[in-house]
Amino acid sequence: MGGKVTCTLGEVKNRADFIIYWGGNPADCHPLHFTRYTLTPKGKHVPLGRKGRTMVLVDVRETPSVKFSDIFLQVRPGKDFEVLTTLRALLKGRPVDEARVAETGLSLAVLQDLIERMKKARFGVIFFGMGLTMTRGKHLNSAAILSLVAELNAFTKFVCMPVRGHGNVTGADVVMRWSTGYPFGVSLSRGYPRFNPGEFSTIDVLVRRDNDAALILGADPGATMPQPAIDHLASIPTIVLDPKVTHTSRLARVHITTAVTGISAPGTVYRMDEIPLPLKPILRSPYPTDEEVIRRIREKVKEKPAWLPASFAAVPCA
Amino acid sequence: MLRITGGRVYDPANGIHGEVKDISISGGSIVAAVEGPGVRTIDATGMVVFPGGVDVHTHVAGAAINFARAMTPEDHRTAAKFIHSPVTRAGAGGATPTTFATGYLYAGMGYTTVNEAAVPVLSARHTHEELRDTPIVDKSCCVLMANNEILLDLLEQGEVERARDVVAWLVWAAKGYGVKAVNPGGVAAWKWGKDAKILSQPVEGYQKVTPAVIIAQLAAIVDGLNLPHPLHLHCNNLGAPGNFTTTLETMKVLEGHRAHMAHLQFHAYGGEDWGSLSSEASKIAEYFNAHPNLTADAGAILFGNSVTITADGPWQHLLYQLTGRKWGNLDVENETGCGIVPYTYKGGNVVNAVQWAVGLELLLLIQDPWRIFLTTDHPNGACFWRYPEIVHLLMNADFRRERVMKLPAKALQRTVLADLDREYSLAEIATITSAGPARALGLPRKGHLGPGADADVTIYNDDPDREAMFRGPRYVLKGGEVVVEEGDIKKVVEGREFIVQPSFDKSVEDYLRPLFEDYYTVTFDNYPVEVERLEGADIRKLDIS
Numbered sequence: 001m002g003g004k005v006t007c008t009l010g011e012v013k014n015r016a017d018f019i020i021y022w023g024g025n026p027a028d029c030h031p032l033h034f035t036r037y038t039l040t041p042k043g044k045h046v047p048l049g050r051k052g053r054t055m056v057l058v059d060v061r062e063t064p065s066v067k068f069s070d071i072f073l074q075v076r077p078g079k080d081f082e083v084l085t086t087l088r089a090l091l092k093g094r095p096v097d098e099a100r101v102a103e104t105g106l107s108l109a110v111l112q113d114l115i116e117r118m119k120k121a122r123f124g125v126i127f128f129g130m131g132l133t134m135t136r137g138k139h140l141n142s143a144a145i146l147s148l149v150a151e152l153n154a155f156t157k158f159v160c161m162p163v164r165g166h167g168n169v170t171g172a173d174v175v176m177r178w179s180t181g182y183p184f185g186v187s188l189s190r191g192y193p194r195f196n197p198g199e200f201s202t203i204d205v206l207v208r209r210d211n212d213a214a215l216i217l218g219a220d221p222g223a224t225m226p227q228p229a230i231d232h233l234a235s236i237p238t239i240v241l242d243p244k245v246t247h248t249s250r251l252a253r254v255h256i257t258t259a260v261t262g263i264s265a266p267g268t269v270y271r272m273d274e275i276p277l278p279l280k281p282i283l284r285s286p287y288p289t290d291e292e293v294i295r296r297i298r299e300k301v302k303e304k305p306a307w308l309p310a311s312f313a314a315v316p317c318a
Numbered sequence: 319m320l321r322i323t324g325g326r327v328y329d330p331a332n333g334i335h336g337e338v339k340d341i342s343i344s345g346g347s348i349v350a351a352v353e354g355p356g357v358r359t360i361d362a363t364g365m366v367v368f369p370g371g372v373d374v375h376t377h378v379a380g381a382a383i384n385f386a387r388a389m390t391p392e393d394h395r396t397a398a399k400f401i402h403s404p405v406t407r408a409g410a411g412g413a414t415p416t417t418f419a420t421g422y423l424y425a426g427m428g429y430t431t432v433n434e435a436a437v438p439v440l441s442a443r444h445t446h447e448e449l450r451d452t453p454i455v456d457k458s459c460c461v462l463m464a465n466n467e468i469l470l471d472l473l474e475q476g477e478v479e480r481a482r483d484v485v486a487w488l489v490w491a492a493k494g495y496g497v498k499a500v501n502p503g504g505v506a507a508w509k510w511g512k513d514a515k516i517l518s519q520p521v522e523g524y525q526k527v528t529p530a531v532i533i534a535q536l537a538a539i540v541d542g543l544n545l546p547h548p549l550h551l552h553c554n555n556l557g558a559p560g561n562f563t564t565t566l567e568t569m570k571v572l573e574g575h576r577a578h579m580a581h582l583q584f585h586a587y588g589g590e591d592w593g594s595l596s597s598e599a600s601k602i603a604e605y606f607n608a609h610p611n612l613t614a615d616a617g618a619i620l621f622g623n624s625v626t627i628t629a630d631g632p633w634q635h636l637l638y639q640l641t642g643r644k645w646g647n648l649d650v651e652n653e654t655g656c657g658i659v660p661y662t663y664k665g666g667n668v669v670n671a672v673q674w675a676v677g678l679e680l681l682l683l684i685q686d687p688w689r690i691f692l693t694t695d696h697p698n699g700a701c702f703w704r705y706p707e708i709v710h711l712l713m714n715a716d717f718r719r720e721r722v723m724k725l726p727a728k729a730l731q732r733t734v735l736a737d738l739d740r741e742y743s744l745a746e747i748a749t750i751t752s753a754g755p756a757r758a759l760g761l762p763r764k765g766h767l768g769p770g771a772d773a774d775v776t777i778y779n780d781d782p783d784r785e786a787m788f789r790g791p792r793y794v795l796k797g798g799e800v801v802v803e804e805g806d807i808k809k810v811v812e813g814r815e816f817i818v819q820p821s822f823d824k825s826v827e828d829y830l831r832p833l834f835e836d837y838y839t840v841t842f843d844n845y846p847v848e849v850e851r852l853e854g855a856d857i858r859k860l861d862i863s
Contacts, residue, residue: 002389002643002644003389003638003644003645003646003647003658003659004385004389004646004647005645005646005647006646006647006648006649007647007648007649007650007651007655008440008648008649008650008651008839009651009839010651010652010837010838010839011509011649011650011651013651013837013839014651014652014837015509015510036839037839042836043837044467044652044836044837122510123509123510150638150645153511153635153647154639156511157509157510157511159647159649174384174444175447177384177387177388178379178384178387178416178417178447178448178451179407179409179416179417179418179451180408180409180410180416181387181391181394181397181409181410181412181414181416182387182388182391182394183388188402188408190401191401191402191403191408192399192400192401192402192408192409192410193394193408193409193410193416195391195394195395268443268447270444274381274441274444274648275440275441275839275840276441276443276444276447277840277844278443278844278848278851
């Protein structure tokens with residue numbers, strides 16, 4: 001189990017005739033998704049546009065996205081894993097207990113219909129959001145949906161994509177991977193990268209009060225993180241680089257105002273399908289860019305004596 | 319200024335095979351002689367001097383390898399660790415090394431130039447960002463073309479002239495160096511869950527375009543554009559039992575044109591199914607030996623853990639079904655795809671044992687070392703940092719025979735490796751690891767030690783244990799700077815990127831722009847990689863012949 005069967009958004013635009021959004025509300029959170037990539041565009045192999053596509057929405061509540069969908073499936077909160085597992089069982093022709101399926105809020109007949117539609121799709125895609133990945137089951141929900149999609153490829157073309165947001169989070173993930181091997185939750189405290197989500201991920205480090213300083217770039221954890229994490233940020237020297245005053249900048253010891261990336265600073269942003277887009281600034285800013293501030297801090301740090309051995313050495317594997 | 323004295327020099331491009339000779343360096347290049355008090359001397363007496371290694375086919379940067387990194391945290395955990403120091407950045411080795419570690423590992427093995435063999439235009443910007451973070455080595459990229467739908471549509475309509483302009487435009491848009499074809503037509507078909515297994519059969523969704531048409535046209539276009547590196551071809555039917563017939567047919571299609579056959583090991587199998595898979599390296603080598611328009615790299619496998627990464631999506635789906643392991647797939651709109659499956663080659667597995675033998679057989683049966691190069695299709699067959707193991711197997715027939723005898727009996731019956739006595743000389747190793755690939759890539763300043771060459775020099779202790787010798791050079795020089803000394807990275811320099819600018823009719827942009835609006839999700843203006851974003855770009859303008 002593992003991996004991800006995915007594509008770039010243009011593949012969806014040009015080919016997808018069966019589109020599922022699971023655990024998200026794109027109408028509000030990704031308002032251009034429908035018109036730019038998934039529903040309304042006339043694709044190379046979907047000349048009818050919206051009429052050539054079927055959209056299914058799976059969520060625990062009715063949201064403004066419902067009216068864009070052809071089929072809305074309302075799952076009981078916390079039952080996504082059971083629904084996905086049932087779909088995997090049906091795909092493989094395994095027996096399922098009708099009464100237990102009904103506990104998910106969806107009947108067996110509805111899920112049988114769904115899996116048949118998925119198998120008959122010419123090109124199917126599932127976009128899944130934090131309503132799936134951050135609710136009961138968490139990463140096991142992600143694993144279940146990724147596995148379902150991989151297994152569907154024995155029948156037809158099927159792909160999936162996590163629907164990500166929050167600025168350039170994908171870009172941070174991509175750069176962390178090429179420089180450390182891991183996407184997030186990395187500790188460099190031993191001089192080489194170690195990965196352990198739950199131990200080295202930001203909230204866990206903060207809640208345990210492990211760190212004695214923080215540098216925050218392109219994020220506003222003061223608005224989103226659990227209170228104990230925010231309390232710890234307020235109690236230590238926290239430095240924030242941000243063009244604006246934010247919840248985090250208010251509790252920080254130092255706030256360095258920087259130029260807005262994409263408006264007055266150049267750079268690259270990675271789209272949710274990991275396609276890099278160039279940012280071309282249209283205005284000049286009196287403020288330095290994030291990159292310049294980090295570079296100048298780094299130059300100062302370099303003046304301090306190194307605390308690691310001077311010569312290169314590869315530590316033998318365990 | 320620097321002089322390397324007393325070493326036995328292997329510079330096959332200049333006909334020097336182990337003569338004791340001084341090498342003089344000034345301003346980053348090799349020169350005829352250096353004089354004066356400011357000359358530093360490296361005493362290489364008793365040592366062996368090679369031009370820096372050149373890897374003609376590897377996957378070290380971009381969306382595919384970065385996808386693989388994300389998929390294999392368990393591998394990084396047991397991989398060699400690279401510790402942050404005043405000289406080096408932190409990182410991890412293993413099957414899919416991080417970018418900084420990639421630079422240190424290649425340089426640490428005496429390699430100074432690498433060719434990233436599979437770059438989609440749409441994500442080329444990402445590839446270049448990773449290459450910029452890959453220190454010391456010089457780099458180039460091959461751009462994926464054989465499943466580009468704009469191009470296939472043009473071939474369907476018979477618009478060959480315009481197809482040539484589009485190829486040239488795409489190479490420049492990606493800031494690439496060469497043209498790569500992967501499973502021509504098969505990846506496009508994979509977008510509908512299909513494959514292209516027969517060269518003469520139209521590709522899914524097309525009436526006229528067949529894999530053979532794509533191969534022949536691309537090879538002709540690449541030659542017509544005067545690209546320094548010929549069409550870099552990953553044939554149809556990779557990895558499949560009995561695929562040697564497809565490979566032979568492909569080579570026939572290529573007659574009259576230059577081509578580089580990538581990872582030939584994966585394309586030289588006989589048999590009907592997995593149970594009867596056998597080596598057909600002899601037949602492939604026989605044809606190849608008689609056709610000097612072709613070069614190839616071995617794509618050898620070694621037993622152990624690897625991660626398979628290829629633009630060949632349908633093959634990776636099959637491998638996922640065969641192994642039940644993790645499967646990553648990334649289809650790239652209108653252009654290509656990629657699949658990723660971790661894989662463990664096992665010595666006791668008959669199929670893997672045959673694959674192991676086929677790689678070595680090709681290296682031993684192809685007679686001209688100027689046309690077959692050492693690769694493992696990193697990270698597919700094995701990681702690039704394991705090349706010294708293959709050098710040892712090539713140079714020592716007794717050692718090789720010892721290893722061959724450990725293969726399962728069924729594998730021995732289906733291979734000829736046990737009967738091969740050839741041993742590579744040091745000059746031949748210098749050819750397949752440096753001089754040959756540099757020539758095939760069309761890099762005149764690489765792969766040799768004559769005046770005017772880049773001062774990329776690797777100095778080895780003449781250790782009878784050839785694996786140890788090639789694993790840890792005594793010194794490695796990049797552009798005249800000593801970057802490695804006895805296994806330690808002493809200095810980190812930045813590498814260059816070799817880029818070609820083929821000529822094309824500017825009006826091709828008027829043709830492409832509306833297609834972009836219809837089929838792509840990025841705007842036409844945001845598609846090409848900007849030259850200003852590249853550091854160390856070494857751009858060569860080309861004229862049409």
